[in-house]
Amino acid sequence: MTVLRATDPGHWAAAACAWRSLASAAGRWAAEVRHCATTVRTVWRGAAAEAVSARLARLQRLLDLFRLGCWAADQALSEFAAALIRARSGDDMRAAAAADATASALLRGLFLIPASPPGADPPACTATPAEVGRWWAGLGPEHREWLLATEPGWIGSLDGVPAAARDRANRLLLDRMHVDGTLPERLADGDGPRAYLLRIDPAGEGRAMVALGDPDRARNVLTQVPGMTADLASFGGELARAERIAVRAGELAPGEATSAIMWLGYDAPDFLGEAASRSHSDAGAPTLRRFQDGLRATHEGPPARHTVLGHSYGSLVVGAAADRPGLAADSVVLVGSPGVGVDSAADLHIPTGEVWATTSRTDVIQWAAVSPRGLAEDLLSAQVRPAGALLAFGRPEDDLYFGRNPADPSFGARTFPSPADAGHLGYFTDGSPALDALANIALGRTDVIPR
Template sequence: MTGPTPPRAATAGYVQLSTVAPAGWRATGTAWAGLAGLATRRADELADGTAALRAGWSGRAAGSAGTRLAGLRTELTALVPVAVEVDQVLAGFAGRLTAARARLSAAVELAAATGVLIDRSGRVRPDPARVPPERAAGTVAPVATGIRDALDLAGAADREAAGRLGQLSRDAAVGWVTRPPPGRPAPHTDPARVRLWWAGLTTAQRRWLVLHEPELVGRLDGVPAADRDQANRSLLGVRREELRARWERLLARVPRGPMEVAGLRAVDAARAGLDALAARLDSAESPRSYLLGLDVDGEGRAVVALGDPDRATGVVTYVPGMTAGLDDATGELGRAARVLARCADLAPGQETSAVLWLDYDAPDFLHEAARDGQARSAGDALHRFQEGLRATHDGPPARQTVLGHSYGSLVVGTAARDHGLAADALVFVGSPGVGVGHASELRVPPEQVWASTAPDDVIRLTRPPDELARQAVLGASPVGTIVDWLAGPRDERWFGRDPAEPGFGGRTFPSGRYGHTGYWDPANPALDGMARVVLGR
């Protein structure tokens, strides 16, 4: 098998960049990813054929045929992570071209506004009819810089993609995979140590681990996003089979009581959610999604990045709240996508990534959400994930923001308080409290702690449990109003002071009246607020 044809490795030209279609490269990558599914299906067919062969044929010839079929199946299986890798390379190339084109468009708009002329080679000069000689140098320089930055980014992307695809072609001649030496990091190993271990392996050894030990690679914080994505995508069929088996076990129980019926509904919802997530993973939609974690136990968990977080200059990790599960992972991912889209509107030339981090057991009922046990249990995992993002990032550190909604804000606050988070900013929306009384207790500068609570958000009705008990006793008493007035500030929530109130010590941004789940509405100023924090604005 020969590798894909790489983009031409040359310095990008002005006309080239202004006419290139990044979507074409993205679609080509998606087509390569489709080969992974085809190879998997053919490998499964070979396995079924080999089993049938053994049942009806024996002897030396049968053994030789079985060995040959097993070898073909191994070769097909080895192509799966490679096809996904091509998709990753081309998706990254398309994303960087998109950013480069946005920078070029900004320079062209600036030229039109300031009286600068651009020729087909990208050379600039002042329009003598609009720019006096004494202002020429200062007027031309910003446009020239903008064009140069755009062309430099496109050229670097072109050379990198050509190099990586060329390496894949060379790997095809010498073998895709090589067994690595013994010794694997334990699941909870420090991400920095995991990163050192992974960096010490050859490319062929890493592919062997992705192929043969995807369960390990897919969940290890400190393994780069691209490799985790390859491993977890290869497990999608396994996860489907786990849900199918659970469905059949529940279906076989006779008689079926309310628990079994509820279980069947939950499994059915999880299967639909997994199918929807798989469809997003397979789509040519930009930005490309990276599957960084997947678990179908219980209500299911998923960690999905939009855009490669290891290459982005800004990364936001979104932690959803109550009732979040695999059944609506794509809906929660849509919220992360809207923040990312607003970032692109505000800074079209900047590469940003958004991660849905649904790797904890979110409360399903109000009585569960009134306790902090599930948030405390999630703290160490969120800490490790953020440390992993720091460890695997290419180039200068990205600006990392962690965004929590509703109970998810308690998860973020508790993790920051108890473990510390590799984050440059924390954002809380619709929060019932974040487990601390002041922003200074979250281990990030208070000026980088942001919050917003809508005027009509029902979360404002949450009050500390001891106060609710007192109100229940005194509600009918004439002195009840006086006691309530003397009870202290009204910004106390279930889990401490409201982070959107001035007394918390952080900073705030506005929200319109869109209720508890409307912070991502396109018309809500809160969406702008979240995006600006992610961008560091």
């Protein structure tokens, strides 16, 4: 026990950052090699030029493999540091020893150089995440590294491939995309939970999925679906809100590993006219269901508690994913919702008592998303009685555009308090009762949440 208390997790976190920095340096070298290769192809022809181009291609692949190894070391050391912090919080020497064994095994498998491409057939495009997981597990370590280096766009997008592998593939892909903004900065950041890039696609307004902490090794996993106007440009702010939940969960239960994922896997509407349609949510729901299936398939050890949180229009995406059986979630949370497509929590295929909702009294969603029927009733009330306008338009609506307000008692969800002045974004503010409730729901500590 004395050894555990004397161990400084910060040393291991610093070592992880060093490996991350080395991967960045190698990325600059790889970019120079790519530039040289392009120049050679432009100005030189013939057998000698082809031989040089082949050597440059091999050098670039070796640099990519080196970077993959650096990120694997970064992951192993980051998670080891986090595990030591959890073990120290409870003087759990057994947990520390298990973390040491896991990190040692991962570090021994670094920097594998495949001799040839894998011979196994790829999974069918219709394969389930569980089938993809079995295919990946059946590959040899060298073959996995080959695919990560040569097919990062494909492997990085495959639900059923472990988060650690997807992260390394997508980091390699990200450098080739030249994506600006706060996302690359957060991926390089050494503060807070280690970020895992589970998907990146800059097409259109962009898609991105980032986990704070490895979801495959966490006891609790929360997937947060953002709402209207969310895109790659605003992803940093969305990710910061998910990170507050992960950090607060760690404070409330320091001995448990909790991963929070910001899931922007759909085209969020940009304007009120778009947000008045279910087309964006209906298109995103199957992708969310498959992503959750992938989390179940790749998780190590005992099953994790999976929570899916939808904020604003994102709650409609969650509702569309949960309105039929099969969503891999133990709990759903609906925050600042315009309605979720159903009028009762019983219509969502989620375990009884595990549908949660809150909406602040100052959240504009309750006025901006009034149903046509509710608006007609309000207008009629305003005409019939002099005080009708105040009564009709001076209080939050329960009949919203996409169904009954989930925070209304008649919906049947378990409600929890949020700050009266939260507006539409204040649910995730440090120190708020809503943030504590979100963290406790993710932890499964639902008995401590005030109603």
